[in-house]
Every structure is written in C-alpha cells, then in structure tokens.
Amino acid sequence: MASAKQLVAVAVVAFLLAAASGRRQPVHLRLYMHDVMRGPGTTAIHLIHGVGPPHDIERGGYFGDTAAIDDVVTEEPDVGSPAVGRAQGTYMLASQHEEVLVVAVTVALTAGPYNGSTFSVAGRVGVYDDKAEAAVVGGTGRLRRAAGYLTWRMVKLVVSEGYVMVELDVHMSVPVSAAAAAGGNWPVICCDRVLGRLAQRKKYARGNW
Numbered sequence: 001m002a003s004a005k006q007l008v009a010v011a012v013v014a015f016l017l018a019a020a021s022g023r024r025q026p027v028h029l030r031l032y033m034h035d036v037m038r039g040p041g042t043t044a045i046h047l048i049h050g051v052g053p054p055h056d057i058e059r060g061g062y063f064g065d066t067a068a069i070d071d072v073v074t075e076e077p078d079v080g081s082p083a084v085g086r087a088q089g090t091y092m093l094a095s096q097h098e099e100v101l102v103v104a105v106t107v108a109l110t111a112g113p114y115n116g117s118t119f120s121v122a123g124r125v126g127v128y129d130d131k132a133e134a135a136v137v138g139g140t141g142r143l144r145r146a147a148g149y150l151t152w153r154m155v156k157l158v159v160s161e162g163y164v165m166v167e168l169d170v171h172m173s174v175p176v177s178a179a180a181a182a183g184g185n186w187p188v189i190c191c192d193r194v195l196g197r198l199a200q201r202k203k204y205a206r207g208n209w
C-alpha cells in the first residue's frame, strides 16, 4: 500500500508537471528569405500559370499564379551569409485586384538552437506592404505547438536578376514542456528548475503550499 506521504509526493509531481506544461517560452527570430527566380541558383519557380483574366495591377500576371519556393534562409540580410535554414512552400497571387499573395511556407532550421526544428507560416501578405503580417500556425521539434505571428517585409527587389529578399520578424511562443521534451540548452535550464522544485517536495508535503 502506498503511504500517504507517497501519494502526496505523486500529487506534487503531477501538479508541477501540469504547471510546467502550461507555461510558454517566447521565441523571437529575425530571418531573411532569398527568392531567386532565374539563373543557376534558382530557388523559386513559377509552378502554375493562372488561367483567369490578366491581373489588374501585376503586369504579365494572372489571378491564381503560383510559385513553389525552396529559399535559402539567413540571419543576416545578405544572400552570401551563412544559411540557417530553408523556406519551402508556395505563394499564390490570390487577389484579382491587389498585389496580394497567400503564402503557405514551412521554415526548416538547420543551425542554431532550433537546428532540426520547423515552424509553419500561413497568411495573406501584400507584396509591397511594409507591415504585412502572417500567422505562425505550428511547428515541430523544439518548436512543437509554436503559435504567434510574423511581419513579412520585402527589403530588396532586383527586377533584372529576378531576386527578392524578404525579412521575417517572427514572434512566437512554444510550450515549455514541448521544448523540454526535445532536449537542448534552455530546456535543461527549465528542467533543472522543475527538478529543483521537485527536490523540495518534502517541504511541500508538510503543507507549505
């Protein structure tokens, strides 16, 4: 038979795990995506040519035009700086009258504390809008159950080279428990803290909380 003390200890562990799982850790990333639409280093291709009437504003464009992207992602606003991931997905010209894209992009990080993790972006962005926002709708690995938003801003356009650089200022949060499950640096800090609290369970069992 479990003693009353053991039962209280089990309850304390359950309480602390529940408390830990409810907390969220903020994650802020500023990243640059590089669309290269021509030449040997092409990362963005015109996948679907819209069959509707010519677009009102976008010269040579058609409603429904869709590009597939496999863009290099960097932390510096420089296409030659070290890659920290790839942005993979689609852009669709989703308005007949405005230069508006609907994007579905997953960013796979390949360096830094979130190496091996991904986050997914969905939303509607004005191509020339300085304050366009899209949603962070989820993630994997250390970014599992990520939620938040990002600002999407075209910071460079070189028409002659078919080159566009987009700045993503990503504000999201992840549950502490999800991040801890994947291991890594700051989750260890989190777990040390939780374990430290567990180590005090005798004090708690005496009725101090």
Ligand SMILES: *[C@@H]1O[C@H](CO)[C@@H](O)[C@H](O)[C@H]1NC(C)=O
Pocket: 110, 111, 112, 115, 116
């Ligand atoms: C990212 O993780 C992979 C797989 O664990 C590893 O091979 C690679 O060296 C890491 N890259 C960096 C830059 O840490």
